[in-house]
Amino acid sequence: MTDGEAPTQRLSGAGIVVDYLVRQRVPYAVGIPGHGSWSLTDALLDRPEVRTIQVIHEQSAVHLADGYYRATGRPLLAFTSIGPGATNTVIGMATAYVDSTAVLLMTGSAHTYMRGHGLLQEFERRHVADNPRIFEPVVKEWWQPSRVDELPFVLHRAWNAMLSGRPGPVLLDIPMDVQAESADVRMPLPEEREATGRARPAADDIERAAALLRGAERPVIVAGGGAITSEASAAVVALAERLGAPVVTTWNGKGAIDETHPLAAQTLGDTASTCGNELAAGADVLLSVGCRFTDWSASSYRKGVTFSIPPTALVQLDIDAREIGKNYPVAVPLVGDARAGLEDLLAALGPRDAREYRDTPFFEEIQKRKVAWFEQVEVKSAATGTPMTMARATREIQAATSDDAIVVTGAGLPQGMVKQRWVTRQPRTHITSGGFSTMGFELPAAIGAQLAHRDRQVLSISGDGSFMQSMQELATAAMLDVPVCQVILDNSGWISIKGGQQTFFGRPASTDFIRNGEPYSPDFAAIGRSFGLHAEAVNDPNDVCEAVRRALASGGPSVVAIKVDRDLERAGPDKTGWWDVPIAESHPETRAAQLEGRAEEQQL
Numbered sequence: 001m002t003d004g005e006a007p008t009q010r011l012s013g014a015g016i017v018v019d020y021l022v023r024q025r026v027p028y029a030v031g032i033p034g035h036g037s038w039s040l041t042d043a044l045l046d047r048p049e050v051r052t053i054q055v056i057h058e059q060s061a062v063h064l065a066d067g068y069y070r071a072t073g074r075p076l077l078a079f080t081s082i083g084p085g086a087t088n089t090v091i092g093m094a095t096a097y098v099d100s101t102a103v104l105l106m107t108g109s110a111h112t113y114m115r116g117h118g119l120l121q122e123f124e125r126r127h128v129a130d131n132p133r134i135f136e137p138v139v140k141e142w143w144q145p146s147r148v149d150e151l152p153f154v155l156h157r158a159w160n161a162m163l164s165g166r167p168g169p170v171l172l173d174i175p176m177d178v179q180a181e182s183a184d185v186r187m188p189l190p191e192e193r194e195a196t197g198r199a200r201p202a203a204d205d206i207e208r209a210a211a212l213l214r215g216a217e218r219p220v221i222v223a224g225g226g227a228i229t230s231e232a233s234a235a236v237v238a239l240a241e242r243l244g245a246p247v248v249t250t251w252n253g254k255g256a257i258d259e260t261h262p263l264a265a266q267t268l269g270d271t272a273s274t275c276g277n278e279l280a281a282g283a284d285v286l287l288s289v290g291c292r293f294t295d296w297s298a299s300s301y302r303k304g305v306t307f308s309i310p311p312t313a314l315v316q317l318d319i320d321a322r323e324i325g326k327n328y329p330v331a332v333p334l335v336g337d338a339r340a341g342l343e344d345l346l347a348a349l350g351p352r353d354a355r356e357y358r359d360t361p362f363f364e365e366i367q368k369r370k371v372a373w374f375e376q377v378e379v380k381s382a383a384t385g386t387p388m389t390m391a392r393a394t395r396e397i398q399a400a401t402s403d404d405a406i407v408v409t410g411a412g413l414p415q416g417m418v419k420q421r422w423v424t425r426q427p428r429t430h431i432t433s434g435g436f437s438t439m440g441f442e443l444p445a446a447i448g449a450q451l452a453h454r455d456r457q458v459l460s461i462s463g464d465g466s467f468m469q470s471m472q473e474l475a476t477a478a479m480l481d482v483p484v485c486q487v488i489l490d491n492s493g494w495i496s497i498k499g500g501q502q503t504f505f506g507r508p509a510s511t512d513f514i515r516n517g518e519p520y521s522p523d524f525a526a527i528g529r530s531f532g533l534h535a536e537a538v539n540d541p542n543d544v545c546e547a548v549r550r551a552l553a554s555g556g557p558s559v560v561a562i563k564v565d566r567d568l569e570r571a572g573p574d575k576t577g578w579w580d581v582p583i584a585e586s587h588p589e590t591r592a593a594q595l596e597g598r599a600e601e602q603q604l
């Protein structure tokens, strides 16, 4: 039977949405209801297969769904009312859009027969029911259906848009009457409407890429977020071993290779690793996999710092043709799915000749560069002082976790610190808002990851500033009773911004949190307890591991508040690359350094 032959059903608009979620086996609808989504929340009552989860701020609903998607590859529904609830989600959608992750958002909208009259929470002066246009730059596609019987079509289109090719968030802005009214509809069968299968790069391009890689003496693989999305990790590792190529990762690509693998050459760009940058910059052939070469991972395109393309020949594998050649000239474009492309490359290359990949001078060089980097890491990560370095805290936190623990970060020094020093063993265990670097992302996203994997350890690691942007979601964790562990690396301020300002402008801005002349922080452990959670405060680096262990063993949500060093020399991750920040003439020294670096940036 095709969906065209399916029996008609009489369903309300909201009922159609929920029925489609059931067909797609979506387990949760996450949001904050309001009058704009009453029909939806009413329809959800009839279908226990989709559990309604309430958050405390709508931005968190999208982050939670995003965290669930990043942990599993499967989307959830986020929903809001009309008006402020809807606009509250924009940062969440932007975060998902920039990182190409899938979230289905449904917002309530003005009744079709009242559009433009100034309904409660409508904006209509430029155009009636104009909410979706706020979202335009941050959604892959959006719909504002006017009739109930459009909805089956809209839903399978939305699903397809969200998950096919390069994934991304989509918006359904559904008028209240369209949610409430009923129609006789045939519900689509998902399997007849989905773009399943993996798009493969052209066979002749694969042959050209294989020939280039076969002749390479210093091949390097750069794995971006696309390698994780397409579940390409096994193929990344197999290709690395076939070629003897080190694998370096971007923020979102971290986890594409077990970082204890001898060919894992760590992360690349600024606040990354020296070995990753050196190897990528010295490659003769570079194979990039689902990586869009942001300024952060490409050291603002300053030649020779992270990349030297040319003379390095770039083989660029990406599902999205618009990324090809965007930031660097390509020797061979491979337009297609990361996993399929890598598998085809492996097949085209054939087996390795007799020599083990470990028996080469290049392998020896990779190990030497890694050792030098690991020695550098020790300086801050093994520091014994109190207050402890954030690097030491990160090491101690990891010591309390298992290899499949999921760690989630949002922005600031903790985001860079975890990127630089957390040893990621498996794909989808390092979750971060790598492209948008969103303060407040980590806690709700961690709750989403924990809902996906109730049996795994899930940690949200925040700075005090970032935590205070979404700490209300401790209530969500408490109500859901998910055992997410919220760690706060407390340095009483927005210290990444202070440090950056010191580096680039030669004087820090006033980004400390100060009260009565002293560094100020709320009592975060008391905050945790006030939400009803297990909570501890830690000052001594030797106590961190046990405190995190106790928190994880508590069985419920927990807070561990750790005081960390505020000294700018020791506070953050090591700078390893270059980042172009324009500087005013009033700071001639740092401006001169910036202009010097800028002169070496490649013309893009």
Ligand SMILES: Cc1ncc(C[n+]2csc(CCOP(=O)(O)OP(=O)(O)O)c2C)c(N)n1
Pocket (backbone or CB within 6 Å): 411, 412, 413, 414, 436, 437, 438, 439, 440, 462, 463, 464, 465, 466, 467, 491, 493, 494, 495, 496, 497
């Ligand atoms: C929503 C949002 N606002 C502003 C910024 C810019 N920003 C990046 S890091 C940062 C400070 C982060 O402070 P905190 O979380 O306390 O970590 P710290 O760097 O102090 O360790 C700010 C303001 C951002 N990334 N996201």
